[in-house]
Amino acid sequence: MAETTTVPQTTQTAARRVKFVITRQDNMESKPYIEEFDLPYRPGMNVISALMEIQRNPVNAEGGTTAPVCWESNCLEEVCGACSMVINGKPRQACSALVDQLEQPIRVAPMSTFPVVRDLVIDRSRMFNALKKVKAWIPIDGTYDLGPGPRMPEKKRQWAYELSKCMTCGVCLEACPNVNDKTDFIGPAALSQVRLFNAHPTGEMNADDRLDTLMEGTDGIEGCGNSQNCVRACPKGIPLTTSIAELNKQTTKRMFKRWFAQ
Amino acid sequence: MKGYYARKVHSLLGLVPLSLFLIEHAITNYAAFDGGQAGFQKAVRSLNDLPLVFFLELFFIWLPLLFHGVYGLYIAYQAQPNIGHFNTERNWRYVLQRVSGVVAFVFIVWHVYSTRFQISLGNVTHDELGGWMHDMVTQPGYFVFFLVGVIATTFHFANGVWAFLVSWGITVGPRAQRISSYICMGLFVAVTALFMLSLFAFRGEEFANTASVVTTLKTLIG
Numbered sequence: 001m002a003e004t005t006t007v008p009q010t011t012q013t014a015a016r017r018v019k020f021v022i023t024r025q026d027n028m029e030s031k032p033y034i035e036e037f038d039l040p041y042r043p044g045m046n047v048i049s050a051l052m053e054i055q056r057n058p059v060n061a062e063g064g065t066t067a068p069v070c071w072e073s074n075c076l077e078e079v080c081g082a083c084s085m086v087i088n089g090k091p092r093q094a095c096s097a098l099v100d101q102l103e104q105p106i107r108v109a110p111m112s113t114f115p116v117v118r119d120l121v122i123d124r125s126r127m128f129n130a131l132k133k134v135k136a137w138i139p140i141d142g143t144y145d146l147g148p149g150p151r152m153p154e155k156k157r158q159w160a161y162e163l164s165k166c167m168t169c170g171v172c173l174e175a176c177p178n179v180n181d182k183t184d185f186i187g188p189a190a191l192s193q194v195r196l197f198n199a200h201p202t203g204e205m206n207a208d209d210r211l212d213t214l215m216e217g218t219d220g221i222e223g224c225g226n227s228q229n230c231v232r233a234c235p236k237g238i239p240l241t242t243s244i245a246e247l248n249k250q251t252t253k254r255m256f257k258r259w260f261a262q
Numbered sequence: 263m264k265g266y267y268a269r270k271v272h273s274l275l276g277l278v279p280l281s282l283f284l285i286e287h288a289i290t291n292y293a294a295f296d297g298g299q300a301g302f303q304k305a306v307r308s309l310n311d312l313p314l315v316f317f318l319e320l321f322f323i324w325l326p327l328l329f330h331g332v333y334g335l336y337i338a339y340q341a342q343p344n345i346g347h348f349n350t351e352r353n354w355r356y357v358l359q360r361v362s363g364v365v366a367f368v369f370i371v372w373h374v375y376s377t378r379f380q381i382s383l384g385n386v387t388h389d390e391l392g393g394w395m396h397d398m399v400t401q402p403g404y405f406v407f408f409l410v411g412v413i414a415t416t417f418h419f420a421n422g423v424w425a426f427l428v429s430w431g432i433t434v435g436p437r438a439q440r441i442s443s444y445i446c447m448g449l450f451v452a453v454t455a456l457f458m459l460s461l462f463a464f465r466g467e468e469f470a471n472t473a474s475v476v477t478t479l480k481t482l483i484g
Contacts (some may be wrong), residue, residue: 089347177356180342215266222269225341226425227356229348242435249431255270 016041018099019061020050022069023109024119032116035069036061036105047087047094047108048073051120070119078235081169084111085120091174093235094120111174127168130190134210138203150201163196163243165236172240175233178225185223186214188230192243198250211254214247221247272333273429276422279322280330284419288453291460294392299468302392310388331367338364359421362414369411396469399461412457420450 020037038061039053051071058068073083076095083094086109088102099106114122140146152160166189173179173187194210197203214221221244230240293305312318338360345353376398380386386394398404424446427433433442463469 175344175348177342177344177353178340180340182340182342218264220266222266222429224429225337225356226352226428227348228350228352229344232348232350239436241439245428245431245434245439247431248429249434251266252270252431255266 018045018050019105020054021105021107022119023107024069025110025116026118028115028117032112035066041099045099047085047097047099047102047106048076048083050099050106051094070117070121072121079167081167084122084169084171084174085109086111086174091171091233093169093171096235111170113174113176113179114170122170124168124170127170127173127187127189130186131168131193133186134190134194134213135206136190136193136197138197138200139206140202152201156199160196160199162236163192163199163238166192166196166238167236169235171233171235172230175229177227177229178223183223184217184219186219186221188224188240188244191221191224191247192238192240195243195246195250207250208254211247211251215251215255221251224248268333269337269429272330272337273426275326275330276419277426280326281419281423283323284415285453288456288460292456293460294395294469295459295463298463298466299392303389306388306391327370331370334363335367355421355424359418359425362418362421365411365414366418369407369414372407373411392464392469395464396466399464400470405461405465408461409458412461413454416450416454416457419453420446423449 018039018041020039022035022037023032024035025032037050037054037059039050042049048071051069055068058066060066071083071085071094073095074080075082078093078096081093084091085094086092086107087094087097088107091111094108108120110116110120110122112122114124114126117123140149168189170189172189176185176187178185179187191214194214198207198210224244226241228241231238231242234240290305290309291302294302297304309315341356341360343353343357343360345357377386377391377394380394381388381391399408424433424439424443427442428439433439
């Protein structure tokens with residue numbers, strides 16, 4: 001029975017085509033331009049496999065040979081965050097963007113909140129610098145064995161685990177109307193990591209340092225404008241706006257403590 | 263002046279004193295609907311009988327308004343709205359908060375100029391204010407400007423209270439933020455209603471007894 005259904009399906013799909021409209025850019029300084037591609041449809045294809053098809057046969061919709069489209073990807077299962085791009089207007093991972101679920105033509109563009117290196121390749125350095133700035137780690141090194149740290153309550157561990165799913169993919173920064181050339185706002189991802197490491201029983205020992213970095217300079221937590229796009233866009237379902245509001249509470253308390261307790 | 267503390271001052275001034283003053287303003291104006299010409303005059307007089315009224319105005323209205331307004335324009339300038347791709351209620355409110363802030367800024371500058379500043383110049387007295395308002399709101403253009411300006415201001419106020427609760431870490435979770443948004447929208451309706459009743463009351467014949475004002479007004483801002 002399986003054979004009788006698969007035969008007509010393959011003949012049907014052989015004729016089907018998928019149209020891609022890709023925003024390209026040759027290097028960091030050059031102007032972006034649009035190039036269209038007309039690709040053969042294959043069942044279960046996603047945006048990455050479509051880009052692989054272009055790489056195999058770099059011919060655009062007009063039939064001209066072109067340079068293959070550059071992109072980045074690693075895990076192909078939405079956990080590494082490398083293949084984030086804007087697909088039909090929404091920032092998301094290309095690996096989990098299934099062609100069957102997308103409206104055609106499929107418009108693919110780089111997340112231009114970040115510097116575009118080439119085509120769909122972007123430079124997410126600012127996110128990693130942000131993690132360094134807020135000290136998104138737990139210091140456990142000493143000159144002698146510090147012994148085991150305090151235990152984390154299971155209930156706390158459960159919600160903290162959700163925050164640890166962040167893969168620094170940059171979708172929340174692309175979705176945020178306050179992350180742009182006119183502001184220095186650090187973005188939702190790093191803020192949520194501050195909440196994560198401030199919740200950890202050992203990380204908590206440096207909680208004030210992390211809060212202080214969010215209250216200094218012009219890139220701190222005050223940059224949030226409450227559009228709440230980040231929490232809608234996050235592919236891992238991280239409660240980013242709850243993290244930001246919780247940190248608003250922590251920084252407010254810290255502000256009063258600094259004023260009245262010193 | 264940028265950064266965390268400037269934004270915190272901006273946020274605090276929006277609530278105290280500006281939101282409180284807006285509510286007070288709505289209640290004073292409501293006297294025009296409730297008590298007519300005499301009631302409105304009485305409400306205006308009781309305000310101006312407050313001790314050190316000039317300093318109250320300076321420190322609780324003008325200076326906070328100046329800081330909140332100018333810093334707010336900077337915040338609005340920094341925004342890069344994307345409601346095309348994220349068509350959600352919260353994102354719309356983000357945009358409307360900035361648009362209504364700019365509209366409110368223009369409206370309030372004009373409104374202070376055309377009322378409080380004219381009193382300082384001596385073109386109108388406190389007792390004549392009702393008639394002065396009547397002359398303005400009976401002209402369709404000014405009336406529409408008043409309606410738009412008032413709605414922008416009250417929306418900015420109500421949504422701003424919601425945002426204050428988030429940015430000071432009072433409403434943290436999604437449920438708390440949803441419930442506070444219902445309360446704030448209730449506040450929007452209530453305060454808008456008070457202002458609307460007074461605006462329509464000012465259009466009444468009862469306030470039309472200072473005809474000479476209209477000529478002064480027209481030469482000044484017409």
